[in-house]
Amino acid sequence: MIIEAAQTLISAYGDARAALSAAQERLALFPEPDVLLARVRLAEQDGLAWLEGEDFMPDQLATDYGFSRRAWRQWPFAFVRAFERPLPASLQPPGAATVTQWLDGADRSPVATPADQALPLASDRLTAWERRTRAPARTLPPLVAAADLAAEFVRTAPLVAGNPVIGVMLAERHALGDSNLSAGGIVAIGMKQRQTPWLRLCAGTGPDDAGFGDDDAHDLSESGRAVRCRLAWLNAASTGAATVVRLDKRLRLWLSGLDAACVGTRRNSHLRKVALLAARGPSLTATRAAQELGLSRQAATLLIAQGCERRLLREITHGNAFRRYVIAL
Incomplete structure (x- = not known):
């Protein structure tokens, strides 16, 4: 049984590494990387909101908080406190000091937003988290050690709220380093798609995520x-990375259609700019297109x-006032 479990983990680790490498390569080669990144970030935010147990409605959030690329900093979710925030540079696995610095809101914007507010940490629990994870994190591959970092963050609960989502983001940042593929939610994408019972697994009451026999389960x-x-964790990382690859394929087909549609249009036509503007956000209105493009x-x-x-x-408002449009993937 021990050998079977080890073999299953080794296979899952190899699959996750391969999937993440493929996703990173697709991002590097994509002709409009900001378009692909915009769709990946939306998928990450969706997964992280699900992990918090909240509904994620991009159009409603855009209506309430605006369409700017940094509007998410005002959203009422715990994950905005750490989204797109890299861990402080360190050669060591993240410890209590690193986590405190990461969450203290040091990069505050001129206008205060929820993302700029420091998360209150229980220092004794954070120290306990570091003590329980430091040794394994030094001996295991970062992608495997990340699972322990995230799970132990749930168990020690150094935050008043948001421990599962902040723990996953922290662990992913450790595992993927400074990769621009992730803003902290690639694994969360996979967890949502697989409906991973992460809290139950951390507590030791959840089922295994495929591959083990009854005795191991x-x-x-x-x-x-x-x-x-x-x-x-590894299965979710594979699924999240595979989602990026699928987005790449769908967006490449869409860009091919855009290129074909622009053939024969006037040289000064803004059709391409309007379409790409829609691709970079959750939705587009005529008012916003007019403002952005003059x-x-x-x-x-x-x-x-x-x-x-x-x-x-395609229109998503069915002819109502203030019509909104998204790209037709």
Whole structure:
């Protein structure tokens, strides 16, 4: 049984490494990287909100907090406190001091937002978390050690709220380093898609995430719990990375359609700019297109209508006032 569990973990580790490498390569080669990154960030935010147990509605959030690329800093979620924030540079696995610095809101913006507010930490619990994770984190590959970091963050609970989501983001940052692929939520994407019972797994009461026999699935020891958490983490990392690859394929097809639609248009046509503007955000309105591109509202409306006719954009408001459009993937 021990050999079987080890073999399953080794296989899952190899799959996760390969999937993450493929996703990173797709991002590096994508012709409009900011478009792909925008869709990946939306998927990450969706996964992180799910991990918090909250509903994620991009259009409603955009209506309430704006369409700017930093509007998410005002959203009412715990994950905004650490989203897109890299860990302080260190050659060591993250410890209590690193986590405190990471969450203290040191990069505050001129106008205070929820993302700028420091998260209150219980120093004694954070020290206990460091003590329990320091040795394994030094001996295991970062991608495997990350599972232990995230799970132990849930168990020691150094935060008043948000321990599961902040723990996952912290661990992912440690595992992926300074990779621009992640803002902290690639694993969360996979957890949502797989419906991973992360809290139950951390508590030792959840099922294994595929691959173990009955004896291993009911192993209630601390080592059995750790194995199940590591397997769930690695499988979620693979699924999250595979989602990036699928997004790459769908967006490449969309860009091909955009290129074909722009053939024969006037040289000064803004159709491509309007379509790419929609691709970089959750949704687009004629008013926003006019403001961003310096056009009249009538011109922006005509361009959006052209995009819909050529199946680059589609309306999501069903003819209501303040119509909104998204890209037609």
